[in-house]
Amino acid sequence: MTLPTHERIKLHALKLFAQKGYFGTSLNDVATMVGIKKPSLYAHYKNKDDLYQSILKELMDLFSKRVSLSSIQLEQLSTKELLYLFTNKIVDFWKDDTLGLLYKRTVLFPEEKFRTTIQEQFLQTEAYTTDILYSILEKGQQQGDIPKQPFEPLIHAYYCLIDGLFVQRFLYSSSDYDVKVKHAFEHFWKATEIGVEK
Amino acid sequence: MTLPTHERIKLHALKLFAQKGYFGTSLNDVATMVGIKKPSLYAHYKNKDDLYQSILKELMDLFSKRVSLSSIQLEQLSTKELLYLFTNKIVDFWKDDTLGLLYKRTVLFPEEKFRTTIQEQFLQTEAYTTDILYSILEKGQQQGDIPKQPFEPLIHAYYCLIDGLFVQRFLYSSSDYDVKVKHAFEHFWKATEIGVEK
């Protein structure tokens, strides 16, 4: 309640856009949740699109921030531990009931009007995670945790793992999701480290 | 044009529901595409929900039909070939621009009103594919193509592969999707057959 009105609008709109999508969310709903009337929204945002865009921007920024690894983690953990930690940071973001849901909607069903913008933001975010992934894998090869192998197929397979866990978060949203994450990750890792003497 | 009207309605509605979703599709749109006026639809379907439900039913039935393996295939192919064929049958269904799109919408964003129905139909379809999967894996173990191992983690990992490919179909809808499928599948298979002497 101490937040400025335009922040409260953004917060409630975020929740509604996540739950009901762009067209499913009416400005009347938003205003009601904030405790004001619909026309008053226009004092803070130019229109519905303006409000929506500002929320998408925040979503992608938050994702990048939440999945990044600290340099301490990068130095002290083994390759497998690092990769598992990284995987879980991404998975944890999707576990967020609001952010995860909005992320799913946005990435899988971009509104026609914002398609280009969303695509750009997504590719930027993906490039960011790919960088982290590369640094983990390169360090792993140097330390002998994983054998020498072409990175491209490996990264395809990893993204497939990540995307699979993304879907399963929503398909099987249950207490044993963590078990599924572990199983799928262990299977991925088994193939990754093949050839290394233990 | 030779099709009965209620079939033509269903066909155009399927396309529209896939592209624009339940709320994004108006009965006016449907009627216009069929070449009649909106109120005439009610001579063939009770209402919008009735039309939508009958389409969902058809979608799930088609999926089951398309992914099933023939007994000839089951007998003559190796375990790896069988699993790859099965994977590609599923992937091919998603490649269908209309059916794949509607499947994605329905499974990932079930309309609140039909949530229970959709959930049931999905679980039924999943049980069907799990049966096929089991029969492939069991035969593979008997023939020594894959080592003895608990099936549960393996099936989790496989579904994660499948769900990952499901997302990637829509994220990277491009000419090199087939390459990504191959990479991800090979990585999965590498971990699956570990321990077998070749």
Next chain:
DNA sequence: CCTACCGATCGGTAGG
């Protein structure tokens, strides 16, 4: 299969 119409709701504006 049609015309004519219903109440409800949408995003957005005027004017204060």
Next chain:
DNA sequence: CCTACCGATCGGTAGG
């Protein structure tokens, strides 16, 4: 931040 209102569109019905 409000009241009052706009044109457009929604699913659905009456009556033929």
